[in-house]
Amino acid sequence: MMGKLKLGVFELTDCGGCALNVLFLYERLFDLLEYYEIGEFHMASSLQDGGHYDVALVTGTVSTHRDLEVLREARNRSDYLIALGTCATHGSVQGSVEMPIKEKLKAIYGDEGNPMRAMDSKPVVEYVAVDLAIPGCPYDKEELYQALMNIAKGIDPVRPDYPVCVECKLNEYECVLVKKGLPCLGPITLGGCNAVCIKSGLGCIGCRGPLPGEVNPASEYEILKSKGYDDEYIMKKFKTFARWKP
């Protein structure tokens, strides 16, 4: 067998979930390790190889200058870079706070000010070109596993291009939007999570970000209005995970 591919995991500002989710592959992590060698993964290892990576996974948003440096390093030193999770692909929740960074810092740390510098949280894709974006807050482990396996075998990873609704139908879940009137962003959210939240009888909160292409947020908006949700509520909901054009 030829040599293993080198994998690096880089974590910027986030909840840790997308990095942790790699460990949650459990035994299948060991299957991946047949093809990959982990050179750097600071949540899980004290090793810092510093060399070149065949594949780099980057999770989180760029929220500090340190984050930006780590990201640029990861990009410069890797062949195939995957923006992993909605923080990295769309900015996730911290990216939705719309206020100049100075005011945000003041509101949190008080008037004496925290002299530490921070940046407005932005997704990885705003700063560097990525080879693959896997959204989800967190992403579906299966999707990452398949993507890494495909890359190892030289196959282009599959990219879902349908809304969550499709997976709901496939699973024969009752439509929570139409039947229960719950706020559900499934129709305009990119599928790939197997409609896991609708399984709980709850509406999709849009954590995989907007469905690219032919989506119709206007009609979703009208449906939610007709179910009695007010403008402010709908707008806040729309903006939580989906501010940037895919």
Place this chain on the structure above:
Amino acid sequence: MIIEIGEFTRVEGNGKAEIIIEDGEVKDVRLKIVEGPRFFELLTLGRHYYDVPDLEARICAICYLAHSVASVMGIERAFGVEVPEEIQLLRELGLIGEFLESHALHLYLLVAPDVFGYPDAIRMASKHGELVKEGIALKAFGNRLRELIGGREIGGINVKPGGFGRYQTTEELETIEEESGALLRLAKRAVRLFASLEPYGERAEHFVATNGYLWGERLIAEDKEPFHYTERIEEHSLVYSFAKQSCYNGESFLVGSLARLLLKSDQLTPEAKRLFKEHEDKLSTGYVSYNNLAQAIELVYSLERAGEIAKILLDRGISGENVPVEPREGEGIGYVEAPRGVLIHHYRTDSKGRIVHSNIITPTALNHAMIEESLLKEARVLYGEADEEEMIGRLEETVRAFDPCISCSVHIVKL
């Protein structure tokens, strides 16, 4: 001169430390949380209560359910909603899953490599494969509980004010009862391993926990007098960290497994209580490194309690009914024990149920001062004795004993 400990590895999030040396002596230590701020308090302002727990779940992946539950409790208290025992037991089951997932991750995958001299668990697995597998089994079971109660392993939205989106089935509870019993043996082995280690770091003098084992109406400290956090805990910003620092009556204190055991051992399950008694002499010295041993004992507690809860629920059956929630103007605080210690969600709401004020205090922010003291103590012992690399390695271990959760710590609002 400043000795830099570059970014900590095998901890959650991005943090580092500086050891300040003056006149050949360790003068001071600064724990620098460099993870960017995440502004959750601003994010939730103006949001409808129904969506808030789902957002708060994104604060931290390792303890997302503690955040959801603390958030739900804060909101319910603001609205004057009380939930029946069934819902409480199910929430407890989820939090127990989180203890298992988080403690197993910490003990087996992050700390054990130090014990056996490896950079990580993957490389340790070649010689100590059994141990790594046992850790993964416990962690996976914990995660299954989180998925069952929270809807997903990470970032689930099933925990709602007044109840759940989906309730659990009899079959699901039956497997929980069975498996928790089967895993108990592994947890007891972890207790033996971590009981055999020598203590290091500082000894804590003050401990804080919620008054119930997994949550409470108030907090308690050594005097067991229940209090609200505003009465005895003060927070301040630091010039060198995105996380704030807290004091208890002006002094540093410890939250987490060790604090829970020392303050609430009377609430433990039988086998966990026995193990606590067996190791009480060590634990009561207050060395923060015994937090590892305390976590191992809590693995035992968690498995016993998960079995108990599943049995209670199976015996009486699940009704699966949510309590109606009527929004109103109000104020409420949710006090929950996250795996790493006390977690506080404090909200004020308007008449439409929107959040108008929110304050969140996380375990790592509460432990921040204690971590610094522990580093200082250890650095003083090591400086001049060990070479720099060894010293840095040992100091990292000191930090790791707290099981710091840095993502959690970076979004604390002023009062």
